[in-house]
Amino acid sequence: MVSSCSSSMSFVVVAYLLVVLVGSSNAQLTPNFYSSSCPSLDSTVKSVVHSAISKEARMGASLLRLFFHDCFVNGCDGSLLLDDTPNFTGEKMARPNNGSVRGFEVIDQIKSAVENVCPGVVSCADILAITARDSVVILGGPSWNVKLGRRDARTASQSDANNDIPRPTFNLGQLISSFQNQGLSANDMVALSGAHTIGQARCTSFRDHIYNDTNIDASFAQSRRANCPRTSGMGDNNLAPLDLQTPTCFDNDYYKNIINQKGLLHSDQQLLSNALVQTYGGNLGRFYSDFATSMIKMGDIKPLTGSNGEIRKNCRMIN
Ligand code: HEM
Ligand SMILES: *[C@@H]1O[C@H](CO)[C@@H](O)[C@H](O)[C@H]1NC(C)=O
Ligand SMILES: *[C@@H]1O[C@H](CO)[C@@H](O)[C@H](O)[C@H]1NC(C)=O
Ligand SMILES: *[C@@H]1O[C@H](CO)[C@@H](O)[C@H](O)[C@H]1NC(C)=O
Numbered sequence: 001m002v003s004s005c006s007s008s009m010s011f012v013v014v015a016y017l018l019v020v021l022v023g024s025s026n027a028q029l030t031p032n033f034y035s036s037s038c039p040s041l042d043s044t045v046k047s048v049v050h051s052a053i054s055k056e057a058r059m060g061a062s063l064l065r066l067f068f069h070d071c072f073v074n075g076c077d078g079s080l081l082l083d084d085t086p087n088f089t090g091e092k093m094a095r096p097n098n099g100s101v102r103g104f105e106v107i108d109q110i111k112s113a114v115e116n117v118c119p120g121v122v123s124c125a126d127i128l129a130i131t132a133r134d135s136v137v138i139l140g141g142p143s144w145n146v147k148l149g150r151r152d153a154r155t156a157s158q159s160d161a162n163n164d165i166p167r168p169t170f171n172l173g174q175l176i177s178s179f180q181n182q183g184l185s186a187n188d189m190v191a192l193s194g195a196h197t198i199g200q201a202r203c204t205s206f207r208d209h210i211y212n213d214t215n216i217d218a219s220f221a222q223s224r225r226a227n228c229p230r231t232s233g234m235g236d237n238n239l240a241p242l243d244l245q246t247p248t249c250f251d252n253d254y255y256k257n258i259i260n261q262k263g264l265l266h267s268d269q270q271l272l273s274n275a276l277v278q279t280y281g282g283n284l285g286r287f288y289s290d291f292a293t294s295m296i297k298m299g300d301i302k303p304l305t306g307s308n309g310e311i312r313k314n315c316r317m318i319n
Contacts, residue, residue, distance in 0.1 A: 005140030005249035028305040029147035033126075038118035045127065048113050049134040052106040057248035060135035061199025062103040067132035068195070068298070069101055070125065072182055073161045075302025077153035078124035080161075081107060081315040094161030099237070100202065104316070107131065111315045124315035125150035129299050136295075139198055141250025142288035144296055151309035154318045168205045168265040172274070175267055182301050184294070190276040191290040192298060193268065196242040197254035201264055203228035204236040209266040216269065217261040220244070224264070240264060255281035 034041045053060045070080040073091055080097070081104065082090040091097055107124070110131060114122050126148045137143045166178040179189040209216060210224045229235040241247035242264050243254050254268070255277050263269035271277050280287035310319050 005246070005251060029149045029300065029303055031145040031147055033148035034118070034122060037121050038114070040117050041114065041122060042130065044113050044117055045110055045130045046134050048106065048110045049131055050138060052103075052109070053135065053138050057139070058198075058200060059103060059106060060139045060248070060250075061195075061242075062101070063106060063135045064132045064195055065199065066101060066103055066107065067128045068192070069097060069161070069165055070128050071298050071301045072164050072166075072178075074153070074157060074164075075304070076125050076129060076150055076299055077302070077304050077309060078128065078150075078312065078315060079153040079156040081124050081128075082153075082156045082318065083316040085317075088156075089158050090156040091158055091161040094158045094165070096165040096167070097161060100205075107315055115313070120311055120313065122311065123150050123152045123309075124312050125152050125303070127315070132295070136250050136291075139248055139250040142292045144292035147296060147299055149305055150303040151305060152312040152315075152318075153304060153309055166267065168201075168267045169208065170267050170270070172270040175270060182298075184297060184301075186274065187276060187290070188294040188297055190271055190274050191280070191287070191294040193271060194252065194254050194280060194287055194291050196265070196268055197252065198247055198250055199242050200239040200247065201242055202236060203238040203240070204232065206240065206264050206266070207232070209264070209269065213266060213269070215261060215272070216263075220262045242268070252280050252284045252287045255287070 049063065066080060067076070070076055070078060073079060080091050080101070082088070084090050084093060092101070107127060110127050111124060114127065129146050129148065129150070133144060133146050164178070164181065166175055170178065175189055176186045179185065206224065207228055207230070210221045210228060211230050224240055227238050227240060243257060244262060245253050257263055258268060258272050258277050259281050261269065313319055
């Protein structure tokens with residue numbers, strides 16, 4: 001085990017697995033898509049994810065976020081992974097991504113390990129989906145059966161990345177609409193936001209919340225200000241944990257923090273009025289179960305299937 005999370009969690013994971021196996025809507029994706037074309041896919045991906053998280057526990061959070069930022073921009077199609085070139089503008093430089101999303105080298109390592117065992121078979125979009133699940137499991141969270149069969153986009157959209165990925169300045173209504181635009185409900189939004197139980201944010205993402213908002217615990221705001229100066233500039237990239245207690249454990253502290261007015265982002269603290277925050281803060285199993293279900297739903301957003309798109313050879317460029 002990489003994580004130092006409490007071991008009682010594995011019981012909860014097993015208890016709720018059955019719930020998660022009940023599939024959802026996208027009929028074209030299926031968990032056994034590669035079972036004959038790439039039987040060692042799961043173990044190949046998992047071993048690279050495991051070693052990356054062993055080197056740096058935060059990487060699990062970064063890899064989970066990649067899947068979210070891919071899926072919310074014209075579907076889970078690997079578009080986020082395309083590098084900019086002189087004649088191609090991808091999504092990496094979009095405002096929510098630039099200087100913030102990370103883990104592309106790990107995706108490259110996974111892709112090359114997968115190409116070694118099953119050349120030309122597995123999409124980068126599917127690698128992101130499996131990697132997100134493995135990261136959550138390795139950090140002590142729930143597991144689920146990842147639906148597969150996505151193909152990779154030959155296009156990307158920086159402007160859609162700017163418009164479609166929700167911002168930390170959003171209020172509750174804006175957060176709900178940004179998820180509804182993707183076919184996800186307010187409940188999905190609250191469950192998926194629990195991903196902020198792991199990982200880090202830059203000062204620039206939470207500065208206004210700790211200096212200007214009043215719905216924040218005063219001593220928490222004070223302690224965050226120590227490493228995030230009011231004036232933008234030098235301190236912009238200083239990091240703070242999204243979950244102040246256990247940023248490398250996939251637990252339900254995120255919701256407990258919101259209840260205690262210790263959400264790091266303005267957008268996190270906005271969730272307080274949703275009843276599910278109380279539910280998840282008091283019921284780890286319920287959070288795990290709903291998180292897994294909503295991750296499967298997020299993974300169903302507009303996949304390319306059949307003969308659409310391609311199976312990229314290198315996740316950073318179209319074939
Ligand atoms: C509800 C709307 C959401 C907003 C407004 C939001 C916003 C943010 C922001 C501003 C950061 C910090 C970025 C930085 O400062 O560099 C962040 C980090 C993160 N987000 Fe979200 N996010 C949302 C939903 C999600 C969802 C649905 C997931 C995954 C299922 C997710 C996973 C993460 C993770 C794991 C990190 C930490 C990444 C790392 O440490 O590298 N977020 N998010
Ligand atoms: C883009 O530019 C590269 C050289 O930087 C060239 O090899 C490639 O053919 C160009 N692609 C398109 C679609 O124009
Ligand atoms: C991306 O970030 C870098 C440094 O953080 C900055 O110099 C650059 O202008 C940004 N690019 C865009 C397109 O905003
Ligand atoms: C807080 O609000 C003031 C007044 O609206 C604004 O000038 C300032 O930029 C905001 N942010 C911070 C970090 O003080």
